[in-house]
Structures are given as C-alpha cells and as structure tokens.
Amino acid sequence: MKGDPTLERIAQDNGLALRAAGSWTAPFASLLEDMVSDAERLAGTRPNIFIDVSQISKLDTFGAWLIERLRRSLARGGIEARIAGLSANYASLVDEVRRVKAPPAPGIASLTITGMLEQVGRSVAGISETFIGLIDMLGAVLAASGRVLLHPRELRLTSTVHHLEQVCWRAVPIIVLITFLIGCIISQQGIFHFRKFGADIFVVDMLGVLVLREIGVLLVAIMVAGRSGSAYTAELGSMKMREEIDALRTMGFDPIEVLVLPRMLALVIALPILAFLGAMAALYGGGLVAWLYGGVDPEAFLLRLRDAISINHFIVGMVKAPVMAAVIGIVACVEGLAVQGSAESLGQHTTASVVKSIFLVIVMDGVFAIFFAAIGM
Amino acid sequence: MAQQNSDAIIRVRDITVQFGSTRVLDGLDLDVRRGEILGFVGPSGAGKSVLTRTIIGLVPKIAGRIEVFGVDLDTAEQATRRAVERRWGILFQQGALFSSLTVRQNIQFPVRENLKVSQRLLDEIMVAKLGMVGLRPEVADRYPSELSGGMIKRVALARALALDPELVFLDEPTSGLDPIGAGDFDELVRTLQRTLGLTVFMVTHDLDSLYTACDRIAVLGNGKIIAAGSMADMQASQHPWLRQYFHGKRARAVMG
Numbered sequence: 297m298k299g300d301p302t303l304e305r306i307a308q309d310n311g312l313a314l315r316a317a318g319s320w321t322a323p324f325a326s327l328l329e330d331m332v333s334d335a336e337r338l339a340g341t342r343p344n345i346f347i348d349v350s351q352i353s354k355l356d357t358f359g360a361w362l363i364e365r366l367r368r369s370l371a372r373g374g375i376e377a378r379i380a381g382l383s384a385n386y387a388s389l390v391d392e393v394r395r396v397k398a399p400p401a402p403g404i405a406s407l408t409i410t411g412m413l414e415q416v417g418r419s420v421a422g423i424s425e426t427f428i429g430l431i432d433m434l435g436a437v438l439a440a441s442g443r444v445l446l447h448p449r450e451l452r453l454t455s456t457v458h459h460l461e462q463v464c465w466r467a468v469p470i471i472v473l474i475t476f477l478i479g480c481i482i483s484q485q486g487i488f489h490f491r492k493f494g495a496d497i498f499v500v501d502m503l504g505v506l507v508l509r510e511i512g513v514l515l516v517a518i519m520v521a522g523r524s525g526s527a528y529t530a531e532l533g534s535m536k537m538r539e540e541i542d543a544l545r546t547m548g549f550d551p552i553e554v555l556v557l558p559r560m561l562a563l564v565i566a567l568p569i570l571a572f573l574g575a576m577a578a579l580y581g582g583g584l585v586a587w588l589y590g591g592v593d594p595e596a597f598l599l600r601l602r603d604a605i606s607i608n609h610f611i612v613g614m615v616k617a618p619v620m621a622a623v624i625g626i627v628a629c630v631e632g633l634a635v636q637g638s639a640e641s642l643g644q645h646t647t648a649s650v651v652k653s654i655f656l657v658i659v660m661d662g663v664f665a666i667f668f669a670a671i672g673m
Numbered sequence: 674m675a676q677q678n679s680d681a682i683i684r685v686r687d688i689t690v691q692f693g694s695t696r697v698l699d700g701l702d703l704d705v706r707r708g709e710i711l712g713f714v715g716p717s718g719a720g721k722s723v724l725t726r727t728i729i730g731l732v733p734k735i736a737g738r739i740e741v742f743g744v745d746l747d748t749a750e751q752a753t754r755r756a757v758e759r760r761w762g763i764l765f766q767q768g769a770l771f772s773s774l775t776v777r778q779n780i781q782f783p784v785r786e787n788l789k790v791s792q793r794l795l796d797e798i799m800v801a802k803l804g805m806v807g808l809r810p811e812v813a814d815r816y817p818s819e820l821s822g823g824m825i826k827r828v829a830l831a832r833a834l835a836l837d838p839e840l841v842f843l844d845e846p847t848s849g850l851d852p853i854g855a856g857d858f859d860e861l862v863r864t865l866q867r868t869l870g871l872t873v874f875m876v877t878h879d880l881d882s883l884y885t886a887c888d889r890i891a892v893l894g895n896g897k898i899i900a901a902g903s904m905a906d907m908q909a910s911q912h913p914w915l916r917q918y919f920h921g922k923r924a925r926a927v928m929g
Contacts, residue, residue, distance in 0.1 A: 321837065322784075322788060322836055322837050323788065325788050325789075325790045325794060326788070326789045326790055326791070329790070329791060329794055356837035356869065357798065357801055357802070357805075357834075357837050357869070358794075358798060358837065361794075361797055361798060361801050362794075365797065385870070386868075388864070388867055388868040389868040389869065392801075392804070392805060392864075392868055393801055395804055396797070396800055396801045396804050397800060397804070397810055398800070398810075399796035399797055399799065399800040399810055399813070400800075400810050400811060400813055400814070636818060637772060637816065637817065637818020637819075638772035638773045638816060638817070638818055639771075639772045639773050640772065640773035641773075
C-alpha cells in the first residue's frame with residue numbers, strides 16, 4: 297500500500313544509519329511498533345546512530361512517540377541517536393512528546409487469599425452499616441413525619457399524589473394480572489392433588505387462607521419492590537449524581553421531607569390497596585379455575601369460602617402491607633442517596649435496593665407469622 | 674494564521690432542523706476550512722449546539738446537505754461513515770466521560786476499539802495525550818467523579834484527541850473554567866492546532882477565546898449564519914447583535 301511507513305538501514309560510513317519514511321500515523325501503529333523494536337535490537341553496541349526522518353510524509357502523536365521511544369531506549373543502552381531532517385511542521389509535535397513521562401503502572405488489585413478474606417470481612421462489617429443506615433433513615437423519616445403532623449401545611453401533597461399515581465394507579469393492571477394468574481395456578485394445583493383424596497372442596501380453604509394471609513401481600517410487596525423500589529432508587533440516585541440533592545439542601549430544604557417523605561407516604565398508602573386488589577384478583581382467578589376445572593360452582597365456592605376464612609385472615613394480610621411498604625421505601629431511599637458519581641454505582645445501588653428490600657420483606661413476613669401465631673390470630 | 678488553504682473540510686449547505694413546530698436552523702450554509710480554528714458564536718438558544726450535533730449526525734435534519742472530508746454522511750455507507758468518524762474528535766459540553774471507566778480507560782477506549790496496539794503503547798500514548806492537555810500522569814487511575822470540572826474538560830479533550838483526529842468539535846470548551854484555566858485552554862487549543870495540524874470547530878461564548886484562539890468567527894442568528902469573517906470584520910459589522918456582542922462592556926474589557 298502506498299504511504300506505508302518504513303524504517304530502513306541505509307549506507308553510512310561509520311556507525312549505523314536508519315531512514316524513516318512514509319506515513320508514521322495511528323493506523324499503522326502496530327506495524328511501527330514492530331519496526332521500532334527491530335531497530336532497537338539492530339543497534340547493538342554502536343556508540344551512535346543516525347536517524348533520517350526527512351522522508352516521513354505524515355507524522356502524528358503515535359509516530360512521533362515511537363521515534364521518541366526508540367531514542368530513549370537507545371539512550372538507556374548508552375547509544376546516542378541523532379535525529380535529522382525533521383520538517384518544521386512536526387518540530388513542535390516532537391518537542392511535545394519529548395516531555396512525556398513514563399506511564400504509571402496501573403493499580404491492579406492482586407488476587408490473594410488474604411485479599412479475599414479481607415473482602416469477606418469487609419462485607420460482613422458492611423451488614424451492620426447497612427442496618428445502621430436503614431435505622432438512620434427510619435428515624436429521619438419519622439422525624440420528618442412528626443414535623444409534618446405538627447404543621448400539616450408542609451406536607452407536599454402534589455408530590456405525594458403524583459407518586460401515588462405512579463406506584464398505585466399505574467401498577468394496578470400488572471398486579472391484578474399477575475395475582476389473578478397465581479390464584480388460577482394455586483387453585484389448579486390444589487384441585488389436581490386434593491382430588492386423589494376426594495377433597496376437592498378444600499382447595500377453597502387453601503386458596504382463601506393462602507391468598508389473604510400470605511401469598512397475596514407477599515407477592516404484591518415483591519412486585520412493588522421490583523417496580524417502584526427500583527424506580528425510587530434510580531430517581532434519587534441520578535438526582536444525587538447531578539448534585540440536585542445538594543442544591544435542595546443549600547436552599548434550606550430537607551431532602552427527606554421533600555423527596556423521601558412523599559414517596560414513602562405514597563408507598564404506604566399504595567401497598568394495602570394493591571394487596572387488597574391482588575387478593576381479590578387471586579380469589580377470582582382461583583374461583584374461576586375451581587369452577588371450570590374442578591367443577592366447584594361459584595355458589596358452593598362462596599359458601600365454602602365464607603366458612604373457611606375469618607376476618608382475622610384478612611386483617612393479618614392487611615396489617616402487614618403498610619409495614620412492608622415502609623421497608624421497601626426506606627431501603628430504596630437509603631440506596632438512592634448512597635449513589636456515587638458513576639453510572640455503574642447507580643446500577644449497583646438499584647440492584648442492591650431490590651435485592652435487599654425483597655429479602656427484608658420475606659424476613660418481615662416470617663416475623664409476622666411468628667407474632668400472629670403467638671397471639672393466636 | 675493558519676495555512677491559507679481554502680478547501681473546506683466541512684461543507685454545510687442549506688440545512689434545516691426543526692423540533693416540533695420550532696424551526697431552529699433555517700437554510701443554513703457554512704464552510705469550515707482545513708487548518709483553521711473557527712469560533713462559532715450566537716445568542717443562547719440560537720442553535721449553536723444543535724448545528725454541531727447536526728453535523729456530527731446526532732440530530733436529524735429535514736433538508737440540506739452536509740459533507741465532512743468531502744463525504745456526504747447521509748448517503749455514505751456504514752464503513753465510510755466510520756472512517757470519517759475516526760478522523761474527528763468531539764468534546765461535549767459536559768465532557769461526557771464514561772463514568773464507570775478511569776481516565777486511563779476513557780482515553781484508551783477509542784484507540785483500543787479502532788487500532789490493534791500493544792498495551793504498552795496504549796499506556797504511553799495515554800500519558801502523551803494527558804501531557805498535551807496539561808495533566809500529570811498521576812490522574813490516570815482516577816474516575817471522572819473524582820476530577821474537578823476543569824480536569825474533566827481536559828481529559829475529555831485528551832479523549833477527543835486520542836486517535837489524532839484531523840478535525841475536532843469543541844462545545845463550549847472554556848465554560849465553567851476559571852479565567853486562567855480558560856486562557857490556558859485557549860493556548861492549548863492553539864498549540865494543538867499548530868502541532869497536530871488540527872481543524873477546530875469551536876462553539877463558545879468566551880470573548881477571550883474568540884480573540885486569542887480563533888482564526889475566523891461565524892455568528893448564528895435566526896437559524897442562519899448572519900456573519901462570518903475575522904475578528905476585525907466582526908468589530909466593523911453594523912449588525913445590531915454583533916455590535917452589542919463585540920462592543921459591549923465585556924468586549925471592551927477584553928480588547929482594551
């Protein structure tokens with residue numbers, strides 16, 4: 297190809313002479329690098345080398361640096377390289393690269409056993425920090441709620457309603473659809489297995505208790521954590537990244553009061569509503585399958601349901617909902633406000649928000665189960 | 674002055690850009706000549722950034738032709754387009770550094786993706802580019818969130834220069850820099866233009882930059898270029914906005 301760079305040995309009375317020609321530019325960088333390292337070897341132990349660069353048609357930083365690299369490595373071997381014929385256009389570029397220092401070694405973390413143990417230790421120590429962070433946020437939210445209770449005018453109603461629309465109203469279709477399907481599946485599986493014992497009708501008991509007491513609220517909480525918790529973290533996180541939260545603070549606003557409280561409030565109102573709608577959809581789906589697949593007609597289903605469940609089951613489910621909402625909200629806001637400057641950090645905290653809130657929601661559910669069993673509900 | 678080479682490296686003809694019902698650029702013509710530093714000014718919201726983004730191909734236009742290095746980017750094939758994109762470098766207003774990569778990785782990214790180069794040369798070129806923009810090699814392993822505003826601009830310029838482009842777009846390079854930093858930056862652009870033979874398309878509001886760095890100035894107004902020429906032409910112009918801009922209080926302070 298025309299313009300390809302070359303570095304040839306030319307005749308010279310005493311010592312070694314090289315002539316560089318062609319286009320010493322970025323597209324040929326790997327070729328140039330090979331030529332330069334060949335030249336380093338060729339130099340051997342001669343006291344000086346003459347390099348003629350007058351034939352170079354085009355030079356950029358890559359080419360200029362490689363010439364400089366050759367000069368330096370020769371100099372380290374005690375060989376003086378004389379570079380001649382540099383065109384005036386490129387003189388300042390060559391001067392520029394002459395000032396380049398050696399690159400610093402990249403700080404690569406070494407993989408050692410102690411390093412891994414240290415990582416484990418740090419993660420374990422991090423758990424307590426996470427809890428302190430959550431309790432800290434809980435306290436801050438409660439304090440902000442207290443202030444708002446004393447001065448109800450300070451409640452950001454517009455913002456709360458906006459978030460309520462986002463997390464409640466817009467979530468209804470997907471939540472209803474999924475819980476409806478779950479109800480269908482529970483009912484179908486129940487009938488399929490209970491039939492062996494001739495106990496088809498007990499599927500109504502199972503469905504009623506499971507949906508109202510456990511699955512309904514738990515499933516909805518998990519879906520809300522994935523849907524709205526992640527959104528909260530991402531919103532607050534990107535506001536943090538762009539210093540919007542600092543701006544709020546310097547204007548004399550409390551970010552907890554302006555950003556966190558309306559979101560928490562919306563979630564605490566939304567989750568019981570969604571859990572209720574979800575439970576109804578699951579019962580409806582279950583009843584439909586019981587009728588079409590198990591031959592339990594709607595009248596018999598309702599009668600059985602009335603006998604099987606008490607108001608207690610419903611109360612147990614509904615009491616859990618706002619608590620789970622608070623857990624999801626607090627985790628989401630803590631993670632959102634912990635986001636650092638990079639896009640990667642935003643992703644990590646959003647993941648952490650969803651994982652932690654689902655984990656805590658399930659733990660809470662277990663704690664509630666023990667509590668309600670103890671008080672006999 | 675730059676070489677008086679009149680061949681245009683960017684040729685913009687009759688382009689129109691519209692957002693909804695607002696017409697931002699309306700039949701605009703512009704030439705950028707090889708080897709010059711073109712300063713591009715105009716009132717805020719006049720569409721300076723839009724024109725830059727249209728030339729780069731980030732904003733769709735509804736009419737007109739744009740040629741860069743003699744290639745019409747609309748009709749060019751993918752490979753030709755990529756070849757053109759390799760020959761330009763862009764400094765975005767906010768730097769647009771990749772926040773999850775270190776300074777080193779940010780600068781090496783375009784080189785690594787486009788050329789087959791050893792890690793050693795990548796590191797050396799990275800340090801050379803950092804040096805060119807006036808940064809010490811020690812910042813190489815910092816993340817963008819750990820840099821000051823001025824440093825972000827410099828690293829972003831180093832990244833724009835990574836592949837030794839022939840053409841660089843600078844979108845308000847000196848905004849947000851202190852006057853000394855901005856002065857250094859102008860000097861830097863000037864030096865780079867001399868050493869690397871760059872053509873520079875610079876959107877700016879900085880009168881000092883226009884005065885010290887630019888060979889030619891183009892002024893945008895009402896979706897068109899209302900004037901283009903040297904600083905002296907601008908000062909002699911009778912256009913009301915130009916008079917205000919180049920003879921205002923701040924302009925007098927700059928020009929003494």
